[in-house]
Amino acid sequence: MLQGQKLMRDLRVVFNKLAWLNKQEMEEQLKGYSPSEVHCLEAIKDVNNPNVRKLSQRLFMTRGAVSKLTKKLLHKQLIERYRDPNNKKEIYYTLTEAGERVEAIHSQLHEKYQARDLKVFEEMSEAELEAIFRFIERYNAHLDTEIKKEGVET
Template sequence: MKQAEATRRHIYSLYWKISHLREQYESREITTFLQRADEAGIENCPRNITSIHVIDCIGNNEPINNTAIAEKMELSKASITKISTKLLEDGFIKRIRLNNNRKEIYYRLSLKGQKLFILHEKLHKQEEERFYRFLERYTEDEVLFIQRYYEDMAEEWERKLTAEVGFEV
């Protein structure tokens, strides 16, 4: 086997290793977050990171409507509608209408949502600082390559998510 092919196979192996490790880490991260939320007296906490990030987006931009949340988070309006409906039911956000636009619905955090927002903000800041410390081991050129890699990988995942589901046999 040629060196280039061996390197590609090793990268593919690492890709799956990182996928599995990321899945395990996210599971631990959400479990820890839910424990902290429980300790803070926050009930019915969302069990997925995307819902928590919707709360974060609302908290950072309130009042904000579905379209703006979808744009800022780069998610579909349908998924934001589904998430915001559940967050409304669970009391994390409030629906409001602005005086100059009685037709359009905007969201603000409820007191319960504000508590979760503050908790998430604290934990998110710790994770962000850890990530920046990790990047310090690389040169500026390497960081630019990492940026390109992540942009390409995000584009690839978006393509996969919008492509027709199925496997070639």
């Protein structure tokens, strides 16, 4: 097996273990909300002036999928639409109080999991972390190039 194949396989195993380890508590705490809905709430919170185009780029989803998702979130009263007074054409989204509560639960769970796993990172040398960051940066750049070939903005 090539080193790159082994690395990618091992990364998938790590992420699958993380998903399995976190799944039950996530599902209990965020009952009634799909992972896509929760991640869309997170993106709305994090993105400046979130609209369908920006959310589709952030979530790596089609605009149609994001439109369906935002309609569900509007129906669940987790987000609201608004328009910029200077740009009446574009529709933007913001979290409601209910949406903020759901997003806060999600963020707290991630903080809990990061604290649980902190020991691993504390034991790593600066050189090890820098090598990992270089790999991630290089691989992300490669993936951005491949995504642009598909005609999608990142």
